[in-house]
Each structure stands twice: as structure tokens, then as C-alpha cells.
Amino acid sequence: MTVRTRFAPSPTGYLHIGSAWSALFGWMYARKYGGQFLLRIEDTDTSRTVPGAIENMMEGLRWFGLDWDEGPDVGGPYGPYVQTERVALYQEYAYWLIGHGRAYKCFATPEELEAMRAAGVPGGYDRRYRDYPADQVADLEAQGKPYVIRFKMPLTGETAVPDLLRGNVIFPNDQFTDYVILKSNGLPTYHLAHLVDDHLMKITHVTRGVEWLNTAPIHVQMYQAFGWELPVLVHLPVILNPSGKGKLSKRHQAFMDSGEKVLVRASEFIEAGYLPEAVVNFLANIGWSFGNDREKFTIAEALPHFDLADISPAPVKLPYSKLDWLNGQYIQEMDILTLAQAVKPYLEKQGWEVNLESLLLVMPAMKPRLKTFPDAIPFLRFLFDETPPDETAVSATALSDDKLPPTAAKAAFTAARHFLATAVPFDVETLGAGLSQIGSQYTTNGKPGPFLGKLRLGITGQQVSPPVYESIIALGRDRALARLETIIALF
RNA sequence: GCCCUCAUCGUCUAGGGGACCAGGACGUAAGCCUUUCAAGCUUAAAACCGGAGUUCGAAUCUCCGUGAGGGCACCA
Structure with a gap:
């Protein structure tokens, strides 16, 4: 007898992460045994039917990679697959x-x-x-x-x-x-x-x-x-609200201890910048485990090990922080171009005009810093946001300290400007050698650190940024020099 | 109120009578590395809900508590 499982949502709203989880297990079981997975719409409460809900759910299932062999759109031998029909x-x-x-x-x-x-x-x-x-x-x-x-x-x-x-x-x-x-x-x-x-x-x-x-x-x-x-x-088992009481509801927005919104709808996971492979891997670890202390795996790898009978009946709270970690792991496996293209829309959503060339230049440095795509936003403001840096943040006092007094700072930035104007090739090695040498020369402790920290602030206007050399390269010689001019004028 | 379920570190889990002074992962803390923030590496703290049984032996089996949840619609 072939295994046949189904996902049978009622079209009353959006795809809930718990529904996706339940669908995933049914889907995995059918796929493991070469059976069929069906999609059936349970819309017998016509007063609760929401227009567009079916499309939204299908879209969500597809994003997770859960395909169906029979359903309202593809038909099948036992249709129709919509109950009102x-x-x-x-x-x-x-x-x-x-x-x-x-x-x-x-x-x-x-x-x-x-x-x-x-x-x-x-x-x-x-x-x-x-x-x-x-x-x-x-x-x-x-x-x-x-x-x-x-x-x-x-x-x-x-x-x-x-x-x-x-x-x-x-x-x-x-x-x-x-x-x-x-x-x-x-x-x-x-x-x-x-x-x-x-x-x-x-x-x-x-x-x-x-x-x-x-x-x-x-x-x-x-x-x-x-x-x-x-x-x-x-x-x-039910999926519990990670903070507070009761089950995870899409009706009432819940918040984590950290103050972040608790993601509930499939679409929220998509918008938050998670990869489908990561979310599916994450869900497969809920109530079920791969064995051999293995946490990261593809669904294809999980199939041979999977069995519905091994699912734990205990209620669970979704470990969202583990999803972040897993997603970060999957990001590390992405190639730079794909990653840049995935990050781009999130930057554009900030109203920035994003140049793919520049983005590609910082991407290798950004990659290990990302758990989700929007994580890149605070790092890359300096690259794409043309509004001038806050003057109180970037001032002569902010650009100097006891290890790099104002006069020395001004001299160091001036030297840096001369160096950057002519540095060839304009790459990490050259810039690293030149700028750290300048730094060691002007700081009171003879180390480049204090200068490089100020240089980051001056160039990016940010306390936190990608590594300075990479940031300067991504910015390009002309823009970097222009920013140095502005800095020097502050003293 | 009645009925039902569940119970291992903060969280997700391994374990299903001796291999367990309970393993892994995330998170947390410390250290290393380091131009920031990360990543990476190393280390640490951290759990069998309680009580009775059964047994030579219980995290594992039974019962009773307790706690957490679910259900009691012309909703799914």
C-alpha cells in the first residue's frame, strides 16, 4: 500500500509556521516511501474564508519546498480537492x-x-x-x-x-x-x-x-x-508561545524577551531574511531529531532516517535563536554573488540606491557577519546612504584620544589621504600595509590600532562597520578621499 | 467544572532497566585571535518535576501528586 498523506488547511488566513511544520512531517513521510502528498482545501465554513488565502498557502508551501502531487491546482484522480466543490x-x-x-x-x-x-x-x-x-x-x-x-x-x-x-x-x-x-x-x-x-x-x-x-x-x-x-x-504536539502562555497564535502578536517580534506566519520568516533550507532544517529538529548528534542537514539527508513514530509528543517552544544560528550556517555556504543578490533588496528597502559592484566588494567581509540578510543593513549604511554622517558622532574630539592626540590625528589623516590618492593596487594588501604603517607612526603607543579605529569612524561614520580596508575599497578611491577631506577639515 | 495529553540543562533534543557522577546543539560566561562588530578555536556553568512503589539495579516501568498545555460550536 502506498503512503498517502495530506495537508488540509482551511483558507482562513495565512500559512502558520505550525501548519507548515505539520505539513513538513506529512510530506517527508510520503516522500520517504515514494508515496503521494496531497493538498486539500477545507473551506466548509464559508463565512471564514479569506480571499487569497489559498494562493498564500500554496506560495508558502512552495517556498518551503513542499510540493504536492494532487491538489486544487494540479488536480488528481480523487478530486475535486476543494471541499465546497x-x-x-x-x-x-x-x-x-x-x-x-x-x-x-x-x-x-x-x-x-x-x-x-x-x-x-x-x-x-x-x-x-x-x-x-x-x-x-x-x-x-x-x-x-x-x-x-x-x-x-x-x-x-x-x-x-x-x-x-x-x-x-x-x-x-x-x-x-x-x-x-x-x-x-x-x-x-x-x-x-x-x-x-x-x-x-x-x-x-x-x-x-x-x-x-x-x-x-x-x-x-x-x-x-x-x-x-x-x-x-x-x-x-502544540507549538507554544516562546514568551508567555498558551499556544503560538497568529492572532495576537507576541514578543521575545529581547523585544523582537515572534515570527508566526510563513511569510514573516521569508521577509525576515531566512533561507528556506534553514527554516525547514530548523523545523525538522522540532519534535524529531536526526540522530548522531547531527543538527544541520538537508531534508534529502533526513528522509532515510525519518519516521513519524519517532516524533516526540511533548509540546514545544520554537528555539528561534537556533534558527538564527542555522541560517548563518547556510549563509556561509552561499557564493558571494548569490548572497549579494539576496541582500540587495533588504538594503533597497531602506531607500538606498544599491550598486551591485560595491556590494560585491564588501560581501566577502560581510558574509561571516550575517545570520540573516537584513543584518547587513547597519554595516553598510556608509556605502549606500548619502545623507552626511552625524556631526556630533564624527568630530575632531571623536577622531582623537590620548593614544592619538588631535595634532597627530590630523597629520595621520593627511598622510592617509596622500597614501590613498596614489596607492596601487587599490587592494587589501596594499592598503593594509600602508595604513597600518601610518597608524604606527602617529599613535603614542606605536601601534596602528587607535588610528585604524578612528579611520573607520571617519570613513564610515559608524562605530561598527565591515573591516576598514574592505570598506575603503568598496567605497572607491574618490569617495574615500572626499571623506578624508571632510575629516581633515574638522580639526 | 468535566475529559484528554505531556514532563531530561534557559531552549531544542539524545537516551527507553545496568554502557549516565546523563551526551549534542543553540543561547549564556570566560579566554585566544583581532582595527570595530562578527566568525573561528578553547574552556566553563547548566537538567532527569516531587513522592511512593516494582527491581539486585530506575532518567528509563507502575501509581499518586504537582506543573504545563489541549478540548468541551450548525469553527476548523
């Missing part, structure tokens, strides 16, 4: 259950339901129409009273849910009421729709969040009622 099917199965005594029409009004809930009826419904006389049901129907279809849960006994990660989880049946499977508008609820689809689409392994574990007994009972084989159920 399958309603006739669900209705057919709902009525089949009625015909076989496993479901019934319920005419309870919203007001009645409200009253039952207020009275504290377990499950919010007292099953008043469960055994309603057939002729009276016919009467109500003849009067055009709206109704829903409810599934008859057993009143006694217990239901065992075989969960791959937890074993059999036993639920007493009296905990449940008769759940609505077909709404009064004719659309199915999740309980009916996902189950009919999973069966018809021949899904073998269901990966979904633990929040479904509590309603899984209904599904087990329904599978039995239909006489269908239960797929392997894998309830993945």
Missing part, C-alpha cells in the same frame, strides 16, 4: 448514516441550544431529537423547519483512539454528545468532510495538531459506522 458527496454520506440508523435530523433552534448550554447540559445538547418519532420528523420537515444532521455517538462504553505517538487513548463515550455533521445550510462540518475525503482520497497517515485528539473518538466511531478502515493517526 464536494458538498453533494458529503450529503450523500450523511443521509447514508441516517438510513443506517447512525445519524438523525435535529430541529433544535439556536435559542434552544443556547438554553441548553446555559443550563450546563454536557456537550451543550441533550439529544432531544435522537429518537424522535418518524412521523413527527416528517411533520417538522413538511413545515419547512430547518434541521442539521447529527451523528449518534454511543451512549455508554468507551472509544479507543489509536494514536501513533501515544498508543491507545481511551475516552468514555458519555463525555460526548451527538455532534453536527451536516449543517442546516447543507454544508458538512469538519468531522464529516475530512473523514469522507480522507477515505475517498485513500489517505493512509493523518498528521494533525493535538487539538484534534479530543474529537478523534467521534471520528473513530464514524469510521466504524461507515465500515471504513481507520488511517494511522498522528497527533502532533
